[in-house]
Amino acid sequence: MPARSVPNGSGFGSGLPGIILPGRRQVRNPLGPRESEVRASLAGEASADAALARHEASTPTEQSGADVVVPTVPRDLTAAAFFDVDNTMVQGASIIHFARGLAARKYLKTSDLVDFAWKQVKFRVTGRESSGDVAEGREKALAFVAGRSTAELARLGGEIYDEVIADKIWAGTRALAQMHLDAGQQVWLVTATPVELAQVIADRLGLTGALGTVAESKDGLFTGRLVGDILHGMGKAHAVRTLAVREGLNLKRCSAYSDSHNDVPMLSLVGTAVAINPDADLRELAKNRGWEIRDFRTGRKAAKIGVPTALVLGAVGGALAAVVARRKDHSV
Template sequence: MPLTTQVITAIKSTMPTYLAIFDLDETLIAADSASLWNNFIVAKGLAPASLLAQEQAMMTAYSKGTLDMDSYMATTLAPLKGKSQQQIKPLVDEFIANIITPAIYQQALERIEWHRKRGDHILIISATSEHLVKPIATALGINNVIAINLEQNHGVYTGATTGILSFKEGKVERLKMWLQQQNHTYKGSYGYSDSANDLPLLNVVNKPFAVNPDPTLAMHAQMNEWTIMDWRHENNILR
């Protein structure tokens, strides 16, 4: 059932708008930010090279829709364990400036701007950790973010996650929780993703868009007459 009738109609507001929901990896950027981050921290000597082989095997499972997200997070968050936000932030800033910014789709920037001009609210929902997703969203000028939350003890990462993981059906659950905290009634919702892992989310928005979809999502989109968007990568500078 569309979010507008299932959840959104219960939210109070005097200025109805549309909600535009974007996946991050391989949707707004022409890469997976978590994979790029793992390569980055290995190059910096903050993680063993063996992490890359482990992560590659897990990403193969992701593409098949069989990834154990709990195991993935435990493996990829291990290098953060015992490090503070203050230690990690300069690395994240460097990572975004040098690696993420050039990977952003120009068409993604244009689509975000299209929604802004309409007065729509923009939300990123990602199955990547918040320590990456939130600053990337900030660089894109997007304030609303749902990502995998990281457990901290007095500002120090424990290497664990907390709450519902924003992955597959978890994205829908986290979205419902987010909507209950908002003071808006949305006229409708747009959703953008590249992955069949996001079918639970795309199936509940009013206007789903498949962006450079994987084969499973492409077939689903064709069968359901969803719009398929072909975004090509060019080097970009955030504006």
């Protein structure tokens, strides 16, 4: 189930405290949750709903008459592993790789691609996201998908994964995921990337599934609204907690992996937290809390966030390469 359809047509659930709907005045209870907290909770629940629905639909059952594959490894029913995607499982930002593929297919303007890349550079250099950048990126992404079919986005995700992302999987992180699979545990991706693309990555890697940002859809078409918000920060923690409750997982026996200080809420939920290719803030926190640190980047000192030159060249260079490629196509 790649996207969630919301009957009331609201992108983030009408009638909840802290949500102000157009044309309706609503005063937030000062003792209640903030609007951002409500949106994060809705995003997490929507992500878990979509992920579990798709997982259950893809699991053969005796009632369906399908051949049931008996697992060769005994299942560990109460433990799982949760992996962030960008700079943890995939080198760079998956949404930028996806945007490059869309630009090559003339779905996006090259100016949009450069803008996306520049915002990622700022994030990787500072370790923090501007609320303005997040809001602008969200609006552009929603404008792009509005009216398109969920099947089309999933198809594009598969094509772009094979062309661009497959070669950017961190081998070390992939090996860690396989370690959990070999132990009979579920392995989930947890990412702000649209769930359609996140699920493609999970499928290609043979993982259990993906928790990602859920866009509202009706009759197989995107409405241009999100369910809740981008799956980020506390949203990821809500998604993991919701999935754990429904799957009967013991979070103390679970593991989580991320490169970003923004994922501390998710990392703090589980019994084993691991910093993968960490930014400066997460590296410091991991040392203070005694979390394991794994760095798969070539030349750890050169890859530190404090040296932005390589990041700028990598992110913007990829965008410019796409621009040059398109110009060559036009000149042929």
